[in-house]
Amino acid sequence: MKKALIFDMDGTLFQTDLLLEPALVATFDVLRKTSGWEGDTPIETYRKIMGAPLPVVWETLCPQHSLEIREKSNEIFHEKLIKLIKNHQGSLYPNAELVLEKLSENHTLYIASNGQIDYLQAIVETYHLNRFFKKVYSIQSISSGHKSDLVKKIIDENNINAGAVIGDRLSDINAAKENGLMAIGVNFDFAQPEELKHADQVIHNLIELI
Incomplete structure (x- = not known):
């Protein structure tokens, strides 16, 4: 697996x-x-x-x-x-496509986001991310509104027993730890130092994931 x-x-x-x-x-x-x-x-x-x-x-x-x-x-x-x-006025972070392509060769990739379904779909379609991700999960798919529960849903639906959650906020880190996965914090625009200190690893560029 x-x-x-x-x-x-x-x-x-x-x-x-x-x-x-x-x-x-x-x-x-x-x-x-x-x-x-x-x-x-x-x-x-x-x-x-x-x-x-x-x-x-x-x-x-x-x-x-x-x-x-x-x-x-x-x-x-x-x-x-x-x-x-x-209108292509946004952008993925540097090296995102390169990293996702490489990681998808040996890992199954998912998105777990607090964003709404139509918003996430706009990003996925505009930047052709379906070629990398098995499925995109929105917080709208669960009733509790908690990222930890969203990650649990992904784990349960896909029989996941190992892996990591990659994100910039404490909700991502907690979602990993509460579900027995590794927590990788990304130190980008919205990250907070006091939250990142709870991650198992912290990266400063997506290329480090490889």
């Missing part, structure tokens, strides 16, 4: 930071016109919570707004992101 490698998407394979500001600015421009938002777009706040489940993200960004407005904001944000992705 091939060993499995389970990758996070945002901040691990895909440089979400390139699209973050224009998509958030466009979303909060709409909120200023329709929902009484005042002040600057909370870009730095979003950077700090990148990788959190979407309900947590919008509760943090719009604490004074209703659940309905938060859900609508999330819809707008994803529409903006997907449009930018399909």
Whole structure:
């Protein structure tokens, strides 16, 4: 049986930071016109919570707004992101394709992401990632909203007994450890030093995975 490698998407394979500001600015421009938002777009706040489940993200960004407005904001944000992705205004991290091609020769690869299905599909289709990954798993496929449960679903469905989770946030590291897999932290745009110290290994470029 091939060993499995389970990758996070945002901040691990895909440089979400390139699209973050224009998509958030466009979303909060709409909120200023329709929902009484005042002040600057909370870009730095979003950077700090990148990788959190979407309900947590919008509760943090719009604490004074209703659940309905938060859900609508999330819809707008994803529409903006997907449009930018399909226009090739984003990018994979350096060496991503080379590394994925090499690793897929001897490992089965999966994606486990807190991103929505349509958002993940836009990235996969735009950058032709299906050639490397057996399956892409979104947090929307489980009811708990926890990355650990998503990784367990991947393990159970695919009879995985060894491998690693590669990601930039504590939720990825915990998902690995709670499921008996190796935790590899990537020290990229959204990574936090206090979270990465819990990883079994930390890399600074995807090429190190080979």
